[in-house]
Amino acid sequence: MKIRGLGRFDAENLLRGYSIGDRITVGQKSLTIVEAWLPEARRSMARRAQVIGAKDAGFIVSWMGIGSGSKVLEGGHGSGGLAMHLASVLGKSGLLASVESRPEHAEVGKSNMDRLREVLPEFPEWHLIGGEMSEVGEQVSDVCEKFDAAIIDLAEPWKVLASIEPMLRIGGRVACYCPTSSQLERSWESCEDLGLIVEWSGEIIERRWSKASKGGVRPGNQPMGHTAFLLIAGKIAPHEEE
Numbered sequence: 001m002k003i004r005g006l007g008r009f010d011a012e013n014l015l016r017g018y019s020i021g022d023r024i025t026v027g028q029k030s031l032t033i034v035e036a037w038l039p040e041a042r043r044s045m046a047r048r049a050q051v052i053g054a055k056d057a058g059f060i061v062s063w064m065g066i067g068s069g070s071k072v073l074e075g076g077h078g079s080g081g082l083a084m085h086l087a088s089v090l091g092k093s094g095l096l097a098s099v100e101s102r103p104e105h106a107e108v109g110k111s112n113m114d115r116l117r118e119v120l121p122e123f124p125e126w127h128l129i130g131g132e133m134s135e136v137g138e139q140v141s142d143v144c145e146k147f148d149a150a151i152i153d154l155a156e157p158w159k160v161l162a163s164i165e166p167m168l169r170i171g172g173r174v175a176c177y178c179p180t181s182s183q184l185e186r187s188w189e190s191c192e193d194l195g196l197i198v199e200w201s202g203e204i205i206e207r208r209w210s211k212a213s214k215g216g217v218r219p220g221n222q223p224m225g226h227t228a229f230l231l232i233a234g235k236i237a238p239h240e241e242e
């Protein structure tokens with residue numbers, strides 16, 4: 001096995017006789033053996049498409065009320081970055097349906113999810129469905145008829161919203177993850193056309209602090225990077241005909 005910063009070694013041989021909590025020396029470095037959890041699985045995950053990180057995933061999960069037992073739909077799955085966050089909160093009574101149109105991305109996402117499954121104490125019922133989001137409605141409905149939440153992270157969310165809206169329960173929510181403002185605007189308009197109520201839109205800004213060399217703590221020198229604009233809309237009951 002080759003790990004950046006540590007070099008090449010045989011992990012099984014190296015760890016033999018050691019337990020969680022022990023310290024071990026690898027080359028010049030002294031390391032602690034810890035139990036793997038979501039942060040460890042994410043740090044070593046394979047990446048193909050751009051992943052949703054903790055900053056945005058944490059907000060999406062909390063704001064949408066996703067938790068133990070929730071039924072969640074995501075498209076596209078990509079490298080499984082968001083799916084890993086979702087899997088860690090859904091518990092074994094939850095369900096996640098992930099849709100991905102590109103098999104080479106699905107393969108990377110699946111390998112990351114398989115590794116996470118090995119370390120989490122509970123893992124949801126997970127279905128990875130290959131195909132275009134707007135064309136796999138039947139396969140998605142086969143695994144779950146109504147979802148509590150749907151998260152769209154693909155280039156043209158407005159093109160798939162119409163196929164997702166019927167799969168949401170009344171009171172369920174959809175989130176669109178939009179790197180650009182034009183994607184946000186078109187998604188917003190599409191939500192309104194479908195009768196979805198836009199509840200929250202904006203971006204989550206993260207500003208890291210560091211310890212100053214002359215003492216004190218202060219904002220670091222790194223730039224505040226942009227990830228995406230978020231739009232969260234809720235499904236209400238249809239209006240009664242007059």
Ligand SMILES: C[S@@+](CC[C@H](N)C(=O)[O-])C[C@H]1O[C@@H](n2cnc3c(N)ncnc32)[C@H](O)[C@@H]1O
Nearest residue numbers: 049051052076078079080081082101132133154
């Ligand atoms: C930015 S990536 C998703 C990243 C993922 N949310 C994560 O956190 O790792 C977007 C993915 O959507 C897929 N995709 C694009 N259009 C799609 C569509 N219409 N239906 C299904 N998947 C689609 C792409 O192949 C790509 O893998």
